[in-house]
Amino acid sequence: GEANLEITLGTTVDDKGAQRFTREFGSLLTHLKSRSRLRFSLSGCSALTDVGMRHILKAIPPPVERLTLNLQGIRLMTDDILHHLIAVLHPKLKEFVIVLDGCTQLTEPGLVALVQALPPLHSLGLGTRHLPRAVTSQW
Numbered sequence: 346g347e348a349n350l351e352i353t354l355g356t357t358v359d360d361k362g363a364q365r366f367t368r369e370f371g372s373l374l375t376h377l378k379s380r381s382r383l384r385f386s387l388s389g390c391s392a393l394t395d396v397g398m399r400h401i402l403k404a405i406p407p408p409v410e411r412l413t414l415n416l417q418g419i420r421l422m423t424d425d426i427l428h429h430l431i432a433v434l435h436p437k438l439k440e441f442v443i444v445l446d447g448c449t450q451l452t453e454p455g456l457v458a459l460v461q462a463l464p465p466l467h468s469l470g471l472g473t474r475h476l477p478r479a480v481t482s483q484w
Contacts, residue, residue, distance in 0.1 A: 348381045350374075356389035363397030371404040382411035387419060388444070394421045395429075402426070402433050411440040418447040424455030431462040438464050 354366065374383075387393065387401065398419070405412070412434075416422065434441070441463060445451060 349384075350381065351384040351386075353386040353388075354390060356391070358387070358390045358397070359392035360394055360397035360400070363393060363400040367400040367404045374404050374406045376406075381406070381409050382413075382440075383409045384413040384415075386415040388415045388417040391418055391420055393419050395423055395425050398422055398426045399429055402429055405433055407433075407435045408437070409435060410437055412438060413442040415444040416448060417444045420447060420449050422448050423450045424452055424458075427451065427455045427459045431459060434463065436464050439466060441466055 352370075354362070358366070383405065385401070385405070390397075393401075398416075414430075443459075445456075
């Protein structure tokens with residue numbers, strides 16, 4: 346069967362909190378079945394940097410087929426995290442939604458690289474208000 350899991354971290358989570366989350370709950374996530382749906386919200390975690398985001402991404406289990414990442418307002422996150430995300434996404438990913446509103450350090454080349462690296466999907470949602478034309482023309 347399909348498992349559904351929704352995780353929301355509070356807006357006060359910083360890099361140390363992200364590391365603690367991964368240490369304490371990451372092993373539980375590895376038990377998700379291959380037909381799983383994971384919704385992960387970090388919306389408003391403005392104190393998170395790339396360091397904390399790398400810890401969070403490590404906790405995403407490989408067999409997830411449907412992944413939603415709400416990263417809205419993580420202003421300190423850079424393109425480095427998009428490249429790290431590309432490396433952890435499973436080739437059997439079928440549905441991917443990522444919300445990046447307010448992630449002001451991300452660049453057009455980083456977003457384009459993410460879209461180009463995604464496996465063939467049934468569904469893709471990029472939640473940004475002002476997606477560059479170069480990103481939307483990729484799919």
